[in-house]
Amino acid sequence: MSLKGKRILIAKPGLDGHDVGAKVIALALRDAGADVIYTGLRKSPEHIARVAVDEDVDAVGLSILSGSHKELVSEIVARLDDLDAGDIKVFVGGTIPPADHEDLKGSGAAGVFTAEMTIDEVLAEMDRELAP
Amino acid sequence: MSRGNGLDPKQRRALAQSLTRILDASVEEALAGLADAGPEPAQRLGMTGPPGAGKSMLICRLAARRLERDRRIGVLAIDPTSPVSQGSILGDRVRMETVAEHPALYVRSVPSRRAHDGLCDNIADLLLTMEGFGFDDVVLETVGVGQVEFAVRSLVDTVVLVLVPESGDTIQAMKAGILETADVIVVNKADLPGAGKIRAEVNAIIRRKKGDGGWLPPVIMASATEDNGIDELDDAIERHAAWLAEHRDREATRRERSRYHMQNLLLRRASEVLDGTAAESFDDALPQLFDRLVAGLTESREDKVGRRT
Numbered sequence: 018m019s020l021k022g023k024r025i026l027i028a029k030p031g032l033d034g035h036d037v038g039a040k041v042i043a044l045a046l047r048d049a050g051a052d053v054i055y056t057g058l059r060k061s062p063e064h065i066a067r068v069a070v071d072e073d074v075d076a077v078g079l080s081i082l083s084g085s086h087k088e089l090v091s092e093i094v095a096r097l098d099d100l101d102a103g104d105i106k107v108f109v110g111g112t113i114p115p116a117d118h119e120d121l122k123g124s125g126a127a128g129v130f131t132a133e134m135t136i137d138e139v140l141a142e143m144d145r146e147l148a149p
Numbered sequence: 150m151s152r153g154n155g156l157d158p159k160q161r162r163a164l165a166q167s168l169t170r171i172l173d174a175s176v177e178e179a180l181a182g183l184a185d186a187g188p189e190p191a192q193r194l195g196m197t198g199p200p201g202a203g204k205s206m207l208i209c210r211l212a213a214r215r216l217e218r219d220r221r222i223g224v225l226a227i228d229p230t231s232p233v234s235q236g237s238i239l240g241d242r243v244r245m246e247t248v249a250e251h252p253a254l255y256v257r258s259v260p261s262r263r264a265h266d267g268l269c270d271n272i273a274d275l276l277l278t279m280e281g282f283g284f285d286d287v288v289l290e291t292v293g294v295g296q297v298e299f300a301v302r303s304l305v306d307t308v309v310l311v312l313v314p315e316s317g318d319t320i321q322a323m324k325a326g327i328l329e330t331a332d333v334i335v336v337n338k339a340d341l342p343g344a345g346k347i348r349a350e351v352n353a354i355i356r357r358k359k360g361d362g363g364w365l366p367p368v369i370m371a372s373a374t375e376d377n378g379i380d381e382l383d384d385a386i387e388r389h390a391a392w393l394a395e396h397r398d399r400e401a402t403r404r405e406r407s408r409y410h411m412q413n414l415l416l417r418r419a420s421e422v423l424d425g426t427a428a429e430s431f432d433d434a435l436p437q438l439f440d441r442l443v444a445g446l447t448e449s450r451e452d453k454v455g456r457r458t
């Protein structure tokens with residue numbers, strides 16, 4: 018696994034207040050060798066994009082349980098583009114119905130993770146997407 | 150120096166990417182990337198103190214005051230690297246949210262990597278790069294291991310030591326002599342019981358320094374959560390800066406920084422050589438191995454790559 022040295026922002030946009038999933042993923046990424054930047058709850062898309070640029074991350078991992086994943090993902094991808102940072106990959110995880118996966122990928126998500134996936138599967142997919 | 154103007158998105162991206170390059174640079178790359186003429190130095194502040202003392206939150210409160218004076222502020226916040234996975238969780242910026250959107254503030258989270266002095270591997274280079282982007286203030290938050298963070302002394306103008314009422318921090322600090330290296334001491338979490346007792350203890354220790362005519366560190370009571378005591382902290386930092394302007398031996402400061410930088414480069418180079426040494430080599434007799442590795446210190450990476458192929 019070559020997540021070593023990768024910088025990854027874990028962020029929670031939207032209104033739900035549950036960050037256990039985000040914290041579990043953050044710890045798993047650290048244990049896989051990544052440097053994980055964590056921002057608190059309920060961050061706006063503008064804020065997340067700015068932090069991603071300031072921290073020069075390779076990827077942003079969004080945890081969304083509020084159901085507004087479609088809007089939030091396209092909004093964040095757009096804000097990253099505004100900042101000329103379209104190369105920063107966006108992953109999204111949470112309660113996301115299978116029917117929405119293709120839409121999310123269409124709006125620029127590099128990977129969509131569901132609660133059914135194991136942590137190892139999530140890490141492996143991120144690793145694959147972030148390989149040079 | 151740039152007054153009142155924030156960093157535009159292009160500058161932010163350029164700065165962020167330069168810092169990443171430096172974080173990942175080998176010693177050789179770091180040396181090649183050093184600017185010839187040093188940029189205008191920023192006012193450098195170091196925030197040190199035990200884990201959870203409130204360093205990040207105090208930086209946030211302080212930054213809010215200083216941003217009002219149209220200062221451009223850069224923060225390097227160091228958190229520990231896991232010795233097991235080499236990964237890290239960098240959480241300092243969570244506590245800086247109230248000023249996070251300000252255009253004249255830039256916060257970068259930095260893993261400590263191999264450094265054991267509360268700082269990170271390439272900190273001297275990171276600071277110089279920040280200064281190249283016209284910051285008025287550069288604030289360094291150390292890891293917070295508490296006992297051995299003298300190194301920050303060599304790199305910043307004003308060391309702020311953050312203590313808290315709980316625990317016997319002052320006793321530990323006395324042992325390690327940390328109190329003596331601080332320029333400003335903050336007793337944070339003064340909203341909790343026991344703060345007055347800590348202040349009295351610290352004052353008693355500090356007073357012994359009185360009479361040598363030097364700077365006497367003020368002890369300030371603060372509460373980052375309640376936003377109390379921050380003006381006093383800001384004022385103490387400015388008084389210390391004014392004192393430095395009058396009394397500091399600039400030449401000695403420059404030499405001390407250069408010495409730390411060189412020590413840092415040498416240690417990193419030694420690690421590079423060790424990392425590039427095959428496991429079987431450590432079966433050899435130590436004196437011969439030592440000589441061979443020392444010779445390796447001056448070998449450039451290109452030579453090594455060339456020889457291997």
Ligand SMILES: Nc1nc2c(ncn2[C@@H]2O[C@H](COP(=O)(O)OP(=O)(O)OP(=O)(O)O)[C@@H](O)[C@H]2O)c(=O)[nH]1
Pocket residue numbers: 198199200201202203204205206207241244292293337338339340341371372373374375
């Ligand atoms: N009661 C009280 N709690 C505080 C105060 N300042 C900070 N805290 C709390 O202390 C905790 C740690 O604050 P941080 O600012 O993250 O402390 P830190 O020194 O940066 O921590 P590390 O970077 O992890 O070493 C948080 O939960 C804060 O809410 C204060 O003045 N009073």
Ligand SMILES: [Mg+2]
Pocket residue numbers: 204205206240241290
């Ligand atoms: Mg902190």
